[in-house]
Amino acid sequence: MMTLSGTTLPIGSGLNKIRDMKSIRYLYKIGKGPSSSHSMGPQRAAELFRRRLSQTPRTIEVELYGSLAATGKGHLTDRAILETLSPLPVKILWLPEKTLPLHPNGMIFRGLNPSGEILDTWEVYSIGGGDLLDKEGPVAISTSYPEYEFNTAAEILRECEQKGISIPEMIRSRESADFYDFLEWIWKVMSDAVDAGLRSEEPFLPGGLRLARKAPMMYRAANENIDFVRNLNLVSSYALAVAEENASGGTIVTAPTCGSAGVLPGVLYYFHRHHRMPIKSILDGLIVAGVFGSIVASNASISGAMVGCQGEIGTACAMASAAAACLLGGTPMQIEYAAEMGLEHCLGLTCDPVAGLVQIPCIERNAFMAVRAVECAMYSLATRGEHLVSFDEVVEVMNQTGRDLQTKYRETATGGLAQIIARRKFPGITTTG
Numbered sequence: 123m124m125t126l127s128g129t130t131l132p133i134g135s136g137l138n139k140i141r142d143m144k145s146i147r148y149l150y151k152i153g154k155g156p157s158s159s160h161s162m163g164p165q166r167a168a169e170l171f172r173r174r175l176s177q178t179p180r181t182i183e184v185e186l187y188g189s190l191a192a193t194g195k196g197h198l199t200d201r202a203i204l205e206t207l208s209p210l211p212v213k214i215l216w217l218p219e220k221t222l223p224l225h226p227n228g229m230i231f232r233g234l235n236p237s238g239e240i241l242d243t244w245e246v247y248s249i250g251g252g253d254l255l256d257k258e259g260p261v262a263i264s265t266s267y268p269e270y271e272f273n274t275a276a277e278i279l280r281e282c283e284q285k286g287i288s289i290p291e292m293i294r295s296r297e298s299a300d301f302y303d304f305l306e307w308i309w310k311v312m313s314d315a316v317d318a319g320l321r322s323e324e325p326f327l328p329g330g331l332r333l334a335r336k337a338p339m340m341y342r343a344a345n346e347n348i349d350f351v352r353n354l355n356l357v358s359s360y361a362l363a364v365a366e367e368n369a370s371g372g373t374i375v376t377a378p379t380c381g382s383a384g385v386l387p388g389v390l391y392y393f394h395r396h397h398r399m400p401i402k403s404i405l406d407g408l409i410v411a412g413v414f415g416s417i418v419a420s421n422a423s424i425s426g427a428m429v430g431c432q433g434e435i436g437t438a439c440a441m442a443s444a445a446a447a448c449l450l451g452g453t454p455m456q457i458e459y460a461a462e463m464g465l466e467h468c469l470g471l472t473c474d475p476v477a478g479l480v481q482i483p484c485i486e487r488n489a490f491m492a493v494r495a496v497e498c499a500m501y502s503l504a505t506r507g508e509h510l511v512s513f514d515e516v517v518e519v520m521n522q523t524g525r526d527l528q529t530k531y532r533e534t535a536t537g538g539l540a541q542i543i544a545r546r547k548f549p550g551i552t553t554t555g
């Protein structure tokens with residue numbers, strides 16, 4: 123059983139593994155922001171609970187624990203549950219001081235009949251990226267997607283080397299005929315989110331911080347600059363555009379989460395538009411990124427509440443680094459090296475969202491990590507891809523580091539930037555239940 127704050131688990135013990143590696147289709151989920159763990163996961167749990175009930179309840183009680191309760195209001199957790207269960211009467215209890223045993227994002231749903239008797243109770247956890255876990259194990263989304271028989275980057279590199287194939291070829295051989303339709307759909311939603319964020323005329327993001335949308339101005343700045351600075355501004359503007367759409371409740375793709383959803387599209391959009399990368403290459407980039415994101419999700423965690431921001435934005439950086447290395451023609455080893463650097467240099471990154479909103483530091487962090495991902499790819503391709511620390515090892519270290527982080531640095535909005543800025547007063551902001 124996983125435990126929470128301050129727990130030390132032996133690296134490589136396997137105790138932290140929460141699921142086998144499934145199709146990368148599980149990683150990319152289309153939905154509305156701002157949070158995959160705090161809005162998409164609870165929304166899905168509410169839908170499933172409603173379907174579990176054998177009769178219409180008089181009322182549904184929902185208890186939110188730990189991080190879900192601490193930052194749920196800023197992340198619109200209550201709105202996601204209420205809208206999903208509407209028009210049923212729902213009572214939400216916020217319990218930020220308590221946690222359930224399997225994960226910091228615990229929920230208990232309880233349906234009551236007209237005489238107040240309990241029809242059904244469901245203890246369920248939102249474990250990141252919109253995924254759910256209950257006492258029986260992972261809650262399946264679809265049984266139609268394939269499972270891969272490997273779980274680590276080492277296994278992937280070995281097969282690519284033995285067969286002389288690329289990572290996209292290896293994954294394609296395990297997927298069904300409609301795989302590229304799925305990828306095209308994901309790419310369309312990602313690029314639409316970039317376009318929407320760049321076009322937005324809303325001066326401020328919702329939530330009460332009065333944080334300005336910066337993607338349009340960053341894009342304008344790019345066109346006033348040249349060469350290196352222009353390229354930095356462009357990559358940043360595309361990543362910002364998606365992150366700001368997410369913060370506004372717009373439609374995005376988890377990559378691997380909502381809060382980190384801007385990094386990968388920012389990089390892919392840049393290469394597609396400014397380096398004339400064809401769609402087929404972009405889709406291969408999505409495959410490679412999905413593989414490295416799935417390795418983290420299946421061996422560690424992509425949940426900020428579990429391991430801090432290194433699991434969200436660090437994984438997004440690894441995914442985008444791998445995708446960029448693939449687009450630039452990297453070998454499997456160079457791609458793995460780029461991904462390793464993307465995650466390694468985010469180790470220890472805390473999650474301390476100001477006012478519990480997915481805005482500060484989240485939005486800028488997407489832009490910076492998109493730029494860093496391009497750097498990781500270029501760095502790797504300047505070498506033969508040989509390196510001492512493997513991606514799998516960095517995933518283990520990230521997992522252990524995350525569990526060593528104090529709870530206040532794991533999406534509770536009680537430490538770091540959140541604590542400092544909480545001294546100021548912002549109208550209309552309530553950070554906890």
Ligand code: SF4
Nearest residue numbers: 381426431434473484
């Ligand atoms: S700080 Fe990172 S992990 Fe935390 S909400 Fe923001 S993007 Fe997600």
